[in-house]
Amino acid sequence: MQLNGPGQNRLKRDGTLESRKLPAHRKTMKLADKVHARFIRDRDRGICVICGSTVQPECGHLFTRAAHSTRWDYLPDGNCHCQCHACNMRHEEDAKPFTDWYIGKFGQAAYDALLARHNRVRRWSVGELEDLIRAMQ
Numbered sequence: 001m002q003l004n005g006p007g008q009n010r011l012k013r014d015g016t017l018e019s020r021k022l023p024a025h026r027k028t029m030k031l032a033d034k035v036h037a038r039f040i041r042d043r044d045r046g047i048c049v050i051c052g053s054t055v056q057p058e059c060g061h062l063f064t065r066a067a068h069s070t071r072w073d074y075l076p077d078g079n080c081h082c083q084c085h086a087c088n089m090r091h092e093e094d095a096k097p098f099t100d101w102y103i104g105k106f107g108q109a110a111y112d113a114l115l116a117r118h119n120r121v122r123r124w125s126v127g128e129l130e131d132l133i134r135a136m137q
Contacts, residue, residue, distance in 0.1 A: 024126050025125075025126050025129075028126050028129040028130060028133075029124075029129060031129075031133060032072055032129045032132055032133050033071075033072075035133050035136050035137060036059065036071075036072045036074060036080070036132075036136060037058070037059035039074055039136040039137075040059040040074060040080045040081065040082055041057045041058070041059060041082050043074070043076075043082075044057075044081060044082030045082075046082060047082060048082060048083050048084035048087050049081045049082060049083060049098075049101055049105075050083055050084075050087040050097050050098060050101055051084060051086075051087055053084040053086070053087075054084075055084055055085070056084055056085035056086075057082050057083070057084060058082070058083055058084070058085055058088045059080050059081075059082065059083075060080065060081055060082065060083030060087070060088045060091060060098065061079055061080055062079050062080075062081070062095075062098055062099065062102055062114070063079055063114070063115070063118040067118050067119075067122075068122045068123065068124055069117055069118055069119075069120045069121065069122035070114065070117055070118045072132055072136075073114075073117075074135075074136060077105075077106040077110045077114070078114065079114060079117075079118065081098075081102075083098070099111070102114075
């Protein structure tokens with residue numbers, strides 16, 4: 001039985017907790033997520049690209065961050081841009097405002113290229129993630 005998420009603490013048969021460290025790859029992914037989110041908020045000056053708010057800035061993903069091919073895309077015309085919490089949550093139900101903003105700013109060709117990149121399968125090695133982290137710091 002897992003108690004604190006995958007790979008962290010497990011309940012042993014005798015009822016005691018077994019502490020387990022996160023695998024290096026997962027730990028590096030978590031660090032990349034943190035560094036990337038900060039990079040995007042700083043790059044966009046904490047201003048939501050949808051409504052202009054500066055309240056609760058977050059790293060919004062045009063396409064789901066589940067796809068590692070564009071999860072840490074920090075290019076100016078990439079997958080990630082600053083959104084306030086409200087717009088980021090609204091995006092989960094209605095992608096049109098973010099999609100319209102992106103196409104209006106970068107054009108349909110850039111959107112199509114980003115979608116093609118998003119649809120490619122990508123697995124990052126620990127070394128590649130560490131290089132990515134250094135590039136964003």
